Amino acid sequence: MTELDKLQAIYANGGMSRRDFLAGIAAIGAGASSGAALLSGQALAETPKKGGTLRIGMEGGGPSDSLDPRTYADSIPIAYSLALMNGLVEINNAGKAEGELLESWETKPGATEWIFNVRKGVKFSNGKTLDADDIIYSIGLHTGETKSPAKGILAQIKEIKKLSPNQLQFTLSDGNADFPYVLSDYHLMVVPNGFTEWSKPVGTGGYSLETFEPGVRVVLKRKGDYWKKDRANFDTVEIRYITDKTARTSALQSGQIDAANRLDARTVKLLMKDPKLNIVRTEGTGNRYCFVARVTDSPYDNKDLRLALKYGIDRKKIIDQVFTGFATPGNDHTLDAFYPYYNKTMPQRAYDPEKAAFHFKKAGLSNAKLELQTSEGAWDSAVDCAQIYQESLKKAGISLDIKKVAADGYWDNVWLKVPFCAVYWGRRPTVDLVLSQVYKSGSSWNDSNWSNAEFDKLVVAARGELDDKKRREMYFRCQELISEDGGMICFAISDYLDGYSKKVMGAAPHARYDLNDQRIAEKGWFA
């Protein structure tokens, strides 16, 4: 599936204007002017040029950042780490898993046993050649007694066996057809076997560490002789910590930096007019904004009321007013159109006060008190979103009380504790992780308390299903079940907005992270 197909899928679903669609194509075209080859991750017809200093201004880190992958939690550590080291599996611009240090893989029916081939001829910065033991050690950092956030997703690994210096066999406790995607997690960076001195990183990446001043800047120098021939093209990469959005924007405008992440949706339209800048927008893969009702609490245990609440939200108005258009409507589940199993055939739910009124009447709960708890602690514009929601429900004859609560302690005291509240979800690497963490019965993060026997069975069956067509059908059905019956009103998914100077090439949208999967240091070059 090409990037263009994806865009078409988004727009076919999303009720976006034709103009936005064209703008989206332009964004891709600008980033991949040298052809579709870039998007499929293959060698480019036009060879990238070497040289220059890339200065990136970023938000998403602070003075406490370290070089130990077990501590990573935000964008800047991910960016410098991907320049210094390599992961096991890379996600390409089309959202597919590709070999990185694990070059290729195969599995047996049932998807519990996986054979991975370790890439040959790759050298660490200390001269050691990569082998299977390094991979085992690097994964082992995140299992057992560790505080690593990757511990949870690796719990399914029962055993890792070295078959040869360049081959590994993973045995999982249950089948998982998406296992290579699990290994793309950004914590899973590869270091030499036995490596412990994190302040002096040793990796297989395209750059080496020159200066490390967390909270201020990280400077990286090209090593030369990188195993990815067309990548790591800059002589020097300088990542500057610029937490203030306005400071980042003005530094980009005045040419003090060449790239910036997390542009402000409120001002990005003005930046698009700047002839020196190239704004790259990745549509609808950022935060998923939701209002979540617990289906075990009265009155939200009534399915018609939940449908009324879903039809009664004016997604377009919220996106236009709160996100100034830079978000994509959600379809009442937290999957986005870049997942390979996103249900494109399910119509996008739109604002329909009549249908909302119909279901509300059918529910027969005209006296029920509906109270939505919201806070800036959920996300910065959660209160604004709730107010527009309240307004749009009123047109359907439904009255909603909004209770604004303290931002401090919101996730401890409100989320998972009250019947109806504002929540945002981040992206997960696989459909299975989304469905089993957010919606499956018994999951501790299932915030709507939704429980559906058919859904639970489908999720488990699809996880081990290797027939793509059958799996697709199962996941499509899962999405229908959530959207029809679930307690979540997922109304918007934010866009990634990156800013680049026009001379930076190789800047393309990527579903996983902004700044081209946080790999612009490796994937980009100067014109």
Add this chain to the structure above:
Amino acid sequence: MLRIIATRAVLGVLTLLAVSVLIFAATEILPGDVASAVLGQGATPDALKVFRHELGLDRPAYVRYFEWLSGAVRGDFGVALTNGRIIIDEVRPRFINTLFLAGYAAIIAVPLSVGLGIVAAINEGKFVDKLANILTLMTISVPEFFIAYLLILFFAVDNEWFPSLSTVFPEMGLGERFYVTTLPALALTMLVAAHMLRMTRTSVLSVMSQPYIEMAFLKGLSRSRVILKHALPNAAAPIISVVALNLAYLIVGVVVIEVVFVYPGIGQLMVDAVSKRDLPVVQACGLIFAGAFVGLNTLADILAILVNPRLRKPR
């Protein structure tokens, strides 16, 4: 006179001690201690117990306070919780950066505003007086980030004269440092000028109504001579204390300016530590801020005593 100065100094130290108790107590009162902040969702009762013992949190508060204080006096603030780095090593370069920026701003702001204040007093009610007042009041009446953004807009984006990023690096020379920090220094100057200018003007004018000034005029001296020679020395005390107050502000109150200009000062470090709940770092920054504030004010008191003959010999 020595006794008065000694008293002032002792009072300063006592104030600082009281502040240190407050800082320590405030971080004690916060719901959840350091151990639960670090462990987060993984805080099982067992893990908490072990971790608290490891950090020595199971001992009485006063014991820990004196340990912390005696460490702090020797410059040892312990290690940061988030990344295990030695706090003083992290704080020192940041604090030096903050002092550099404050010093740069002070070099511009103090002579400028005291000078303008005197000029305004000499020309009381005239155009110069009104202009100086209006301009400085305007700059103090808008939020500091607004001034900062205006400066960036005019001097960095529209005309690329100065960089909008004021980050300084160890390898930078002194000249380059001054160049990149010009915009934040100007923003700070605008913030503190009004206060000092008006205080200078007011205290000079209040001395002007004294009988001995009238005497000086009757002798036939010019207005500027009367002000510079006779009024100013007696008006110095309040000016010194307002200057000290503003210097202290330049050190402790510049968090917003540091964030907007991406300047690696101690304010930004403290904000980051607060958001990560790194309490030892917060405590260290708090104590350093308090030290700067109390120290400068004590110094101002002492200087005011030294320059004023009447304060030197209390009745």
